[in-house]
Structure formats: C-alpha cells, structure tokens
Amino acid sequence: MTEITSTDMLDPPVADGVRRRDFINIAAVSAAGVGALAVLVPLITQMEPSADVLAESSIDVDLAAIMPGQAIKKIFRKQPLFLRNLTTKEIAEADAVPVASLRDPQTLADRTKPGHTNWLITMGVCTHLGCVPLGTGQGEPRGEFGGYFCPCHGSQYDTAARIRKGPAPKNLAVPDYIFTTATTVKVG
Amino acid sequence: MSFPWANVYKPSHPFMQWMDEKLPLPRLVYNSLGAGYPVPRNLNYFWNFGVLAGVCLMIQILTGVILAMHYSVNADSAFASTEHIMRDVNWGWMLRYAHANGASAFFVVVYIHIFRGFFYGSYKAPREMIWLLGVTIFLLMMATAFMGYVLPWGQMSFWGTQVITGLFSAIPLVGDALHQWLLGGFAPDNAALNRFFSLHFLLPFVILGVVILHVWSLHIPGSSNPTGVDVKTESDTVPFHPYYTAKDGFGLGVFLLFYCGLLFFAPNALGHPDNYIPANPLQTPAHIVPEWYFWPYYAILRAFTQNILFIPAKLMGVLAMFSSILIWFFLPWLDRSPVRSGHFRPTFRKFYWVLLVDVAVLGWCGGAPAEEPYVMISQVAAIYYFLHFLVILPVVSSIERPDPLPFSITEAVLGKDDAAALGAAA
Numbered sequence: 001m002t003e004i005t006s007t008d009m010l011d012p013p014v015a016d017g018v019r020r021r022d023f024i025n026i027a028a029v030s031a032a033g034v035g036a037l038a039v040l041v042p043l044i045t046q047m048e049p050s051a052d053v054l055a056e057s058s059i060d061v062d063l064a065a066i067m068p069g070q071a072i073k074k075i076f077r078k079q080p081l082f083l084r085n086l087t088t089k090e091i092a093e094a095d096a097v098p099v100a101s102l103r104d105p106q107t108l109a110d111r112t113k114p115g116h117t118n119w120l121i122t123m124g125v126c127t128h129l130g131c132v133p134l135g136t137g138q139g140e141p142r143g144e145f146g147g148y149f150c151p152c153h154g155s156q157y158d159t160a161a162r163i164r165k166g167p168a169p170k171n172l173a174v175p176d177y178i179f180t181t182a183t184t185v186k187v188g
Numbered sequence: 189m190s191f192p193w194a195n196v197y198k199p200s201h202p203f204m205q206w207m208d209e210k211l212p213l214p215r216l217v218y219n220s221l222g223a224g225y226p227v228p229r230n231l232n233y234f235w236n237f238g239v240l241a242g243v244c245l246m247i248q249i250l251t252g253v254i255l256a257m258h259y260s261v262n263a264d265s266a267f268a269s270t271e272h273i274m275r276d277v278n279w280g281w282m283l284r285y286a287h288a289n290g291a292s293a294f295f296v297v298v299y300i301h302i303f304r305g306f307f308y309g310s311y312k313a314p315r316e317m318i319w320l321l322g323v324t325i326f327l328l329m330m331a332t333a334f335m336g337y338v339l340p341w342g343q344m345s346f347w348g349t350q351v352i353t354g355l356f357s358a359i360p361l362v363g364d365a366l367h368q369w370l371l372g373g374f375a376p377d378n379a380a381l382n383r384f385f386s387l388h389f390l391l392p393f394v395i396l397g398v399v400i401l402h403v404w405s406l407h408i409p410g411s412s413n414p415t416g417v418d419v420k421t422e423s424d425t426v427p428f429h430p431y432y433t434a435k436d437g438f439g440l441g442v443f444l445l446f447y448c449g450l451l452f453f454a455p456n457a458l459g460h461p462d463n464y465i466p467a468n469p470l471q472t473p474a475h476i477v478p479e480w481y482f483w484p485y486y487a488i489l490r491a492f493t494q495n496i497l498f499i500p501a502k503l504m505g506v507l508a509m510f511s512s513i514l515i516w517f518f519l520p521w522l523d524r525s526p527v528r529s530g531h532f533r534p535t536f537r538k539f540y541w542v543l544l545v546d547v548a549v550l551g552w553c554g555g556a557p558a559e560e561p562y563v564m565i566s567q568v569a570a571i572y573y574f575l576h577f578l579v580i581l582p583v584v585s586s587i588e589r590p591d592p593l594p595f596s597i598t599e600a601v602l603g604k605d606d607a608a609a610l611g612a613a614a
Contacts, residue, residue: 028437042279046254051276 058188071136080124090159104171108160122161126150128168193422195223226425228413236439237301244294251287261385263378266341267466285455292458293447295481309528314409316520321402323516328395335388342463349376358506415600416528424597483554485509487566525585532591543576
C-alpha cells in the first residue's frame with residue numbers, strides 16, 4: 001500500500017526504520033491471534049468424551065459362575081469385553097507356542113494376572129477393523145487355534161487371544177483390571 | 189458498483205494470478221472488504237455495528253452447530269440434555285452461555301444498527317433495498333431467537349411456545365386450525381419441539397443468505413455516512429482496508445469485552461430462572477415474559493385490552509404487534525425528507541429521541557407484569573409509536589426546514605474541500 005502517505009506523515013519512521021504504528025500493529029494482531037487460538041481449545045475439546053461418558057469407565061464382574069471352557073461377554077466402555085475361564089488344555093496350548101514366532105509376541109502370563117492365569121480377560125474388539133470376534137458363546141466357531149474367530153475378515157486368535165492368522169495386527173487388547181476377590185474383577 | 193478511483197486488484201504472485209482467472213474469490217473479497225472498496229472517510233463508531241452483527245451471526249452459527257452435537261431433540265430428554273451440556277460436556281457450559289448470551293448480544297448490536305439507520309436516514313434512496321433486506325433479516329432473527337429459546341424445554345420454553353403460537357389462533361376463521369398445524373398437536377410437545385429445532389438450525393443459514401444480499405445491495409451505492417451527503421470525489425473516501433478493517437477491529441475488541449463480560453460474569457442475568465425448571469404442561473409460571481429483546485412488541489401486544497368495534501382485543505394486539513415491525517418496510521416512503529442525516533434535521537431529531545425513549549418505555553412495560561400502571565403506559569406508548577411512523581414522520585419531513593448541508597464529506601471533515609490539497613500530497 002504505497003498510497004498510504006497520510007499515515008506516514010503522522011507517524012514518521014525513526015532512525016532504525018521502525019514506526020510506533022508497526023509496533024501497535026504487530027502487538028494487536030498477535031493478541032488477536034493468541035485469543036483466536038485460545039478460543040479453539042473449547043471448540044475442539046468439546047468433542048472429547050464428556051464427564052458422564054468417563055464416569056461409566058469401570059465395571060465389576062462376578063466370575064464365579066463361569067466354568068472352565070466357558071466365556072461371557074460384558075459391556076465395558078460401550079464395547080464388548082470377553083471374560084474366559086481357560087481349561088488346563090487351553091493353557092497348555094497357549095504356553096506351547098514359541099513366543100518369537102508370534103506376530104505380536106506375548107506370553108499367556110503377560111496377558112493374565114499372577115495366580116489367575118486361567119482367567120483370560122480381553123476386549124472383544126478385533127484389532128483389524130473393530131468387529132466383535134466369535135468364540136464366547138456356546139457353539140460359536142473359535143477358529144483354527146481354539147480362541148476367537150473374527151467373521152468380518154477372518155482373523156484368528158488363539159487361547160491367549162493372540163493374533164495367529166488373518167489381517168489383524170495385534171493381539172486382543174487386555175484392559176486394566178484387578179481381582180478384588182478370588183472370583184470378582186474390577187475392570188477399568 | 190464502486191467509485192472509479194477504487195483500487196484495482198492486481199495479484200502479483202503467480203498462484204494468485206492463476207486463482208484470479210479460475211475463481212476470482214480473492215478479488216471479490218478485495219473489492220468488498222479490502223482496499224478495493226472506497227468508504228466515506230467520516231464514518232463514526234455507529235458504522236461498526238454491521239460488521240459486529242456479522243460477527244454475532246458467526247458466533248451463533250459456530251456455537252449453535254456445536255450445541256446441536258450434544259443436544260437431544262426429544263421432549264423427554266431435551267431438558268436433561270441441556271443440563272448434560274452444562275455439566276458433562278467439556279466446555280459445554282461456556283458454549284451454551286456463549287450461544288444464549290450471543291443471542292442477546294446479537295440483538296443489542298442489531299438494535300443499535302437499526303437505530304443508527306433511523307437517525308442517519310440509511311433507509312432513504314438509493315439504499316431502500318438494503319433497508320428492506322435488513323428488516324427481513326430482523327424478522328428472521330426474531331423467529332430464530334424464539335425457536336431457540338424453546339429448545340431447552342424448560343418452563344419458559346414451554347409457555348413461551350404456548351403463548352407465541354397462541355398468537356396465530358387470533359386469526360379469524362382459520363386461527364385454531366393454524367395453531368394446531370403449527371404445533372402438530374393440541375399443545376406444545378414433541379412434534380413442536382422437533383420442528384422448531386429443525387427450523388432453528390435452518391434459519392441462521394437463511395439469514396446468512398439474506399445478509400449476503402444485504403451487503404451486496406450495500407455495495408452498489410456504497411456506505412452512507414454521518415453527514416448523509418453523497419460521495420463526490422476521491423478525497424471523500426478511504427479504502428476499507430486498512431482504515432475500516434482497523435476501526436472495525438478495534439470496535440470488535442470493545443464488543444468482545446462487553447460480550448465476554450456478560451458471558452463470564454453474568455451469564456444468567458438476561459435469562460429467566462424458571463427456564464431451569466423442566467417444562468410442566470400443568471402449571472404456568474407466575475410471571476411469564478419473553479426475552480428482553482421482545483419486550484417492546486410484547487408490550488404492544490398486551491396494550492389492547494378492549495375490543496375495537498368488531499375486532500376482538502386479542503386479534504388487535506396480534507395485528508399491532510406484527511405491524512410494529514412491518515411498518516418499517518414502509519419507512520423509506522413514510523419519511524419524505526430528501527435530507528438523510530438527523531444532524532441536519534432539527535425537528536426530526538427531537539422526535540427521533542422521543543421515539544427512542546418511547547421504545548425504551550415499551551420495553552420496560554413489556555418486561556413488567558400485566559397490571560396497572562404498566563398496561564396504561566404501554567397503551568399510550570404504543571399509540572405514540574404508531575403516531576411517530578404514520579403521522580409525525582410524514583408531516584415533519586414535509587414541513588421541516590433542514591439546516592444547511594456541507595458541500596461535501598471532505599468539507600465536513602476538514603472545514604474546506606480543496607480536493608487538490610490532499611490529492612496532490614498523496
């Protein structure tokens with residue numbers, strides 16, 4: 001804007017070429033910029049989970065009625081949670097697998113609690129694209145490795161719910177949980 | 189569309205040149221809000237309020253779209269979801285208060301914008317279309333604000349719906365059928381809530397469309413100015429950018445202080461506590477009033493307590509209330525003075541201030557209970573309101589002797605218009 005000569009007359013450049021007006025301009029635009037960025041915080045974080053969603057983030061489950069070989073589904077944070085009582089045979093199968101050969105190397109012990117290695121507690125969310133794998137209900141296919149089988153794209157999990165075959169990249173996720181008594185767990 | 193001396197958009201960067209050939213959007217912005225739009229050099233701060241109204245509309249659309257992400261449109265859950273927004277949603281309290289107080293701020297800004305137009309004769313030729321579109325925007329705003337107030341589904345929401353839709357039942361013959369059609373039932377319920385939500389979401393975008401027409405029609409004659417004298421030469425104008433972008437920017441800062449003051453320190457000052465009680469179809473609140481920006485019209489509505497000839501009082505009140513705004517559509521032809529600015533109209537100016545006081549009195553009565561002396565005061569004030577537009581304005585504009593007008597805007601600013609003086613220096 002070479003036309004603006006009247007402002008030049010009112011506010012002539014000093015020796016170093018910086019005018020008072022330049023300072024005011026930069027200060028004002030900077031303040032407005034910081035303000036605009038600050039406004040973005042509420043506009044963006046409003047889409048984060050709200051307090052009522054976070055409030056239902058832990059559940060208690062009674063395991064007493066689950067016999068070896070059986071599994072149940074619960075809802076944890078609006079998603080399926082698999083709780084399975086492994087048989088001795090299933091535990092032996094899981095322990096027999098060389099860990100180094102796995103896509104997501106973990107032992108059964110890594111994925112269970114000490115003294116409760118028969119309790120396989122995982123999310124029922126396939127790590128491929130989020131479908132619910134089969135294998136908890138009686139008569140449902142458990143796949144070639146006797147764990148879980150995802151019908152969407154054919155991912156197969158073993159008796160430690162580790163990915164063995166198919167497109168899924170990771171083992172079924174193990175949520176945070178603790179045994180509050182010998183037969184009850186608090187998940188989340 | 190503009191003055192011949194307007195700066196011409198000349199993109200220097202190759203990409204901007206390419207863009208200008210394919211989609212000259214930067215050129216449009218340059219010519220409407222940039223250095224390519226010459227604006228009278230003497231605009232005072234009352235000329236900030238058009239831009240501020242645009243900012244308010246943007247605040248309302250932004251916060252409104254976000255609130256709609258968390259709100260539940262159902263008579264059973266609407267109130268609870270509003271409380272969910274206030275308590276559970278991250279920053280939900282701020283977003284809702286920003287939206288509710290944003291409506292009030294929007295009306296404050298628009299009322300100043302309208303009364304600026306009244307005083308400076310902004311509605312006069314060649315700017316009649318700008319005015320007509322502006323009144324249309326105001327009517328759309330009122331409808332939008334009313335329907336928004338229904339959505340929290342508190343006591344005031346519910347009974348406001350009952351009363352305002354009840355206005356339509358005053359229409360002879362078809363009134364009751366129309367009332368039922370509007371509500372989709374016999375009383376406000378889920379059907380009404382859902383259609384009000386849908387329209388409350390739609391109308392702001394309709395307003396945005398009419399605002400674009402409003403600004404488009406403004407850019408044909410260009411902005412008016414406090415003297416009301418037409419732009420004559422280049423020395424009467426300055427480019428919109430940087431002069432008025434800076435001035436509007438400063439005004440925006442002052443506006444935001446007021447708005448944030450309301451939002452953070454008195455968020456419920458303009459609301460009604462009763463709206464924090466869930467809607468109850470079996471009990472009307474003891475004192476039911478609309479939001480403050482509707483008070484003057486509400487006072488006019490209630491001013492009619494007697495049947496006039498064969499017209500029932502109820503119908504008369506409704507007609508008068510709607511007429512009180514519709515009359516603005518005729519303003520460019522009711523005021524016949526060729527002088528625009530109130531600065532040069534000594535008689536008009538006095539009546540302008542009387543009208544301002546009259547509307548304030550109507551507002552005060554509209555917010556007060558429907559009992560004496562408020563009813564009588566609002567009757568007098570309502571009569572004066574219509575007298576102003578239908579009698580005083582036409583008569584004053586015919587018989588008034590205006591003060592001498594300045595030769596030009598430059599003369600009004602500098603005391604002399606030696607166009608060459610500044611032109612040569614520039």
